[in-house]
Amino acid sequence: MMTVTDRNDQALGAPAVVLLSGGLDSATCLALAAAQGFACQALSFDYGQRHTFELDAARRLATTYGAAHRTVRLDLGGLGGSALTDEAIDVPKNRRDEESEIPLTYVPARNLTFLSLALGVAEVVGARDLFIGVNALDYSGYPDCRPAFLRAFEQVAAQATKAAVEGRGAEEFSVHAPLLRLSKGQIVRLGHRLGVDFASTHSCYDPSPAGEACGHCDACRLRAKGFAEAGLVDPLAPSTS
């Protein structure tokens, strides 16, 4: 239920690679992997984000969960085409909820690239489990947040690594996406139950120079919706909205 591919041979203390942006979702995903007994290897990307507050958050969270932490520099800005990495495109604010087209904040092939690098780490550290905090409900416009994408990634992972050549490919890697079918409110409740320190996370696409959330970008609005649904107070809620 919680993973794309379930496997029953998870060893206590087995290594797992956890993609960790520093946001609410990946923090909850890391907390869950740690609670399941995995020895977590967190992986973050410095990919030309407009700000580095989320990388600071990722470092704090990795420390909290005793996870090894790698930050890989990856100049996605060179690709162009996204408001998150391209200075020429403004971060959208106060979008109407009914706008369902693919958002300007979509970064082409981002999750595919991130999972590919996570697979590289998995191969180096001997991990068979990858965790990614994608969500198919609130990010329905993002192609690489869909179950069909994650299943296809498991297939390519089975062919991309040493294990494939050595005849161990087919069932080698599992992509865990435990938040895939949860609402934002359910994610906040799950994080709360797991004891995630929400003040250590960062969600805003367009924070102030001091790192305060703008309250109006898609990420801020979705986060606010999640806390409201969960009936909890966000310690990072902007003082103005």
Added chain:
Amino acid sequence: MMTVTDRNDQALGAPAVVLLSGGLDSATCLALAAAQGFACQALSFDYGQRHTFELDAARRLATTYGAAHRTVRLDLGGLGGSALTDEAIDVPKNRRDEESEIPLTYVPARNLTFLSLALGVAEVVGARDLFIGVNALDYSGYPDCRPAFLRAFEQVAAQATKAAVEGRGAEEFSVHAPLLRLSKGQIVRLGHRLGVDFASTHSCYDPSPAGEACGHCDACRLRAKGFAEAGLVDPLAPSTS
């Protein structure tokens, strides 16, 4: 025959993304894509190689073929585990030909990551064709140089991009690997027929500070074998061997 998936709707002047390391194989691949009428968008990676001579070669080659050229910085060295990116591992020299295990120069999940980023560029520039100069014969130890891997990548590409959400995913992207089943001698002959300036390429894993080939690493030995099989003289052949 020459591609993993053949399609018959290639338009003259259609954009194609060509992975260009600056080596003999990717140079031949670029020359072939250009000869087939594609408007080439070359993509190189600065991934913590021990030297940058091959990036210089990539720039020269892109200019020769009138290709737009992107170099994406990607800190694969942070992953560890390969002699090509990890200073703690020596580049193997004069390996016995019969050694068939996966070489130390294998970089975990490299081609998967490179193709993922090529797919991102393809989505930004509106290309449907990706070219990669992988070879399944001489690199039989590399999992991500096998046809099964390339087919699996086409499947994940079909799920990873906007086209998938918009219902155009299934046949959207083709991975062309025209060198896949050629011997090194056949690649050299193909490059020669296409007029590739071999002096503009760079193959050596461990060049001198001036950029001269060492003559003893896997890449140098394979290149020498290719020129010998083709009955041609390599303009970059080391003066000593």
